[in-house]
Amino acid sequence: MDEPEDGDLPEAVAVAPRRSRFSPIWIIPILAAAVAIGIAWQRIASEGPTITITFKSADGIEAGKTFVKYKEVNIGQVTGLRLTDDVANVEVTAKIAKSAADLIVEDAHFWVVRPRISLSGVSGLSTLLSGNYIGFEAGASKTKARKFTGLDVPPIVTGGAPGRTYVLKASDLGSLGIGSPIYFRRLQVGQVVAYDLAPDGKSVQLRIFVNAPYDSFVTTDTRFWNASGIDVTFGTNGLEVRTQSLVSLLEGGVAFDTPATATASPPASAEATFTLYSDRSNAMKVDESIATRYLLYFSESVRGLAVGAPVSFFGVPVGEVTEVGLDFNAKTLDVRPRVAIVLYPQRVIARLSGPQEKRAMALVGEKAIRHAIVQKMVEQRGLRAQLATGSLVTGSRYVTLAYFPRLQKSRVDWSAEEPELPTTISTLPEIEEKLGRIIDKIERLPLDAIGEDLKKALVGIDDTLRDARGVINHFDADVVPALKAALEDARGALGSAERMLTSTEANLVGTGAPGQVELRNTMQELSRAARSLRTLADYLEQHPEALIRGKTAQPMPK
């Protein structure tokens, strides 16, 4: 092995160790950054809108603890609470989940769900455990919104419920409130959803919601009335009590119905406006656009006749008394009762049959025709107003219109603003007068002479009776012995009949009776004959040839 010389060898090149500029340790911060960015991205991507809701009070709302729920599902959480700048309300900030972001539109509603106990029901009981939450009702709009005003009370009708909203105008709210029931034939079909004062402050507007399919019963002719409480009427028809359900007694309610006369009216459109009447009878009155006022002057006491008392025509209420007063005649210095009435011809027409109703309606529209009809009634038929007693108990009276053809002719003077309708004295005083006349006649009867005649008649009767007794005596003497002989004969006949019956019995029924023996012998003979017949039948069955050949000798068995 040669030792190489040092000088021959090349010098090794010293290469400075290459310092790696990047240590693999940098993977750790890069990973960490990736994770952090991932989390941030996820957060931002799932971030829903933040909305603000203004409430009157933040009762039961806590930041970070109160949820926003839609159909009882959490869709968000309250993130902050603050007073509004004017310190009147509370502004609640809530973060809504991205999935529910599309529901947050302008006409969405928010309200605080807390336990509520009212006469019409208990709601929100779950919040007793879970704490209050913010209820949410999606709207129909497409425009997104971020600022809302919270409702004080939960909406009664949720947006999706089928049905229609109507507007009722009432003079006052009565005992109605939000949630008051709407009844149709005592069936709850809807609710009052809102109310407010009319802009002029003279009436109250109620918004009601009638659920489908009952909304189809609300027609353009439908009448609504306040069904709150008890409606007690003590009138000429006696005591009348009307109520709806017990709930409406306590809480109030609205009822509606369509008068029977309006059969073909079309269903009312949504948001249609109706009048809310104070009670059913007011509501159900037929259309009374045509009203004629008359004055009646009576010549008797009008005690018991009150304002509002009905005016009836053939028993049909056609109007009412509007005023009860007196009239002073300056010329004759006479005072007499004056009664103002109002007549509604449409009430009469409403009772007519269909085609007649239409024709009459066309006629009654014209004043001249109306006057002519009344004039004819008064002039030719003798139409008169008369006081009548409605109830003997209460003494209340009403005005009745009836024909009195025998009364002297009268006319209606149409020139007066309130024409006078002729009257006649009421039937009750008339009866009194007739009774008086009867009593007079009784008084004038010749009672003494009648008594004398009666006495004579009685004597005659006495004689007659005496004659009758003679006849009876004669009967006793002559007729009775003959009757006795006849009876004895009859008894003899009965005795012979009895004997005959006894002999018959001995012949037929007794044990040794000849009839019985004969019968038994006959029966025995008969059974013997039957037996030989059977033998013959058996033989013939085995030897049918015997019928032709006669009986052959039996072969002897071996």
Added chain:
Amino acid sequence: MTSAAARGLVSCPECALVSRPVTPQAPGHCPRCGEKLVFRRENAIQRTWALLIAATVLYAPANLLPVLATTTIVSSSSETIMSGVIYLYASGSWPLALIVFVASIVIPIGKIVTLGFVLVTVQRGMTTSDRQRTRLYRIVEFIGRWSMLDVFVDTFVVALVQLSPLMSVDPGPGVVYFMAVVVLTMLAAQSFDPRLIWDRSTHG
């Protein structure tokens, strides 16, 4: 005062025995304890920086995500570290709030800031207050493990309160990130070579 490295000697990082290296490139092993000898830890500054940055990045989710989710039959709530501290303070137990605050907020932030400061000064070649910086580093290294207190409490509560379905406590995602922050800062502190602090001043 010159350092061992400046005289061509190497000190054992484990038992601190100063010995002559086999060659300057590969100093070999400690004759006393057998530990591998290095003049200075390889890429110490770069490593420490990497781990420190990772810890800083993860500190954000650790504080923003909930660490504890409490579910009762009627409600559920989740707490982040800071909201937990606020809750403890608000409910009156301020000493507990202070402990949690120090262990979970002050110490991790302090560690990150201190290590960052030490690294910057070493890279800039700062020569003043070596002693203070060394002490800071020691404190960081010592105190690091105490940050795990939070994770410890969390696991305890989760294990103890499992009264399902009445009530249950579950760990939130934040606790994982928090743990990662603690571990990463501990590793960062370890991968730093404190000898670098005074290298420049002895060389200079």
